[in-house]
Amino acid sequence: MKGYEVKLDAFHGPLDLLLHLIRELEIDIYDIPMSVLTEQYMNYIQKMNALEINVASEYLVMASELLRIKSKMLLPEPPLEEFDEDPREELVTQLLDYQNYKMYSEELKQLKEEAEKYLVKAPHEFDEVYVNEELSITLSELMDAYNKVRQRVEVQTSTSFIESESYTHEDAVSFLEDQFKHSSKLSLTDLFSKDVKNHQVVQVFLTLLEFLSLNIFKVENNNNEYIFTKLKEQEEWI
Template sequence: MNQAYEVKLDAFEGPLDLLLHLINRYEIDIYDIPVAQITRQYMEYIHTMQRMELNIASEYLVMASTLVAIKSQMLLPKQEIDIEDSEEYMEDPREELMKRLIEYRKYKEAAETLKEKEMEANQLFTRAPVSFENLTFDKVPVVQGDISIYDMLEALGKMFERKKWNTPHDTTVQRMDIPIEKRMQDILHKVKDSKGGIEFDQLFPYPSRTHVVVTFMALLELMKAKEIYCKQTKHFDTLYLYCMEE
């Protein structure tokens, strides 16, 4: 019997983080959220995770239900309201979601500011005065990129569509054990051999759920270890992977 391959990822920060990512990516006005569009984009991410049989936290599914409910309310015909009945006026169904997103964005920005201050503090130290007049420095910029896990997940979903991998599967029931450490080494070698960067899709040659999931996790681990980084010229373009410059 072919047992489902399930993996839990802790890299996702929550449904509000995903919604905020979509708002920033599609340049949406947080005070006037197009519910139909945001729901469609949100569900695409959920479907991609389900295709890989990732263990999706229940809060993501709750948010999906909330978005569908708000979308349904927005489709209802608007009733004319008399001034006398103004106290019974129902607020915009998006109001609560908007408030939650604004509050979440405020705390997220504060957390990022504190993180930057922590990094700056870690670079400060004291020592006795030293002369550096005779020293030369060869500064090599290290680019880490600003690609998030949601960008990678979106690229994965687009790859499924291009390669028609609506449900990655094996034609026969067979066991395919791929140690994540081994997959990390393979990816690192491929990226190093590609001087101009390697396209994201090229790391997924097999329509096997095990291979896709392990490759995706290996990429996250390599990025976390600052071995590789992803780069995208502009929104919705192809993702390319590069080695971190030493």
């Protein structure tokens, strides 16, 4: 058979080399012709020696194993009732396992490369929030009031569109400063009486919750109307 040339630096161990030879020589991995495979494998070892490359011990161990299997395959076949297991079976199992590991490794590498295309926000650890024990209104009640305001705002808004600029925390602080400029008390309904956008309502409400936790505002229920009272001047806000 014509000698087969291989790249000496392209393999990661003897199993990797064997799989390469099996694929390039179009050998059935379940019915390996040991004479052919052993010959090509030994050619590889000889090329390494010719180039004065140190042959790793694992390559030599595999060479002796291939020769052992080849020799066993050349022995006369025993009677049917004394037939032993195929001497290639263990080698085939090792090759299939290595082939699967190599395939899974490549898939994991591709998943890793795909995942690196996305930016993931790191987990945020929230500091302990001060809770005013005198506050008689629950967060659930406050959320109910907030949802009513959102529904009213959505009904008043007849046109929906996407804005390129977001409504930031700083925008919400400026909005609250303007609303509380002439009065230290405002109801939740009065606070959003203007034609504000839905995303503005969300950001302002989140800012109000933050200010409540910082004792900058307080809220009380007056006949099912939630009244926010400013406790500090704007310069003392965040």
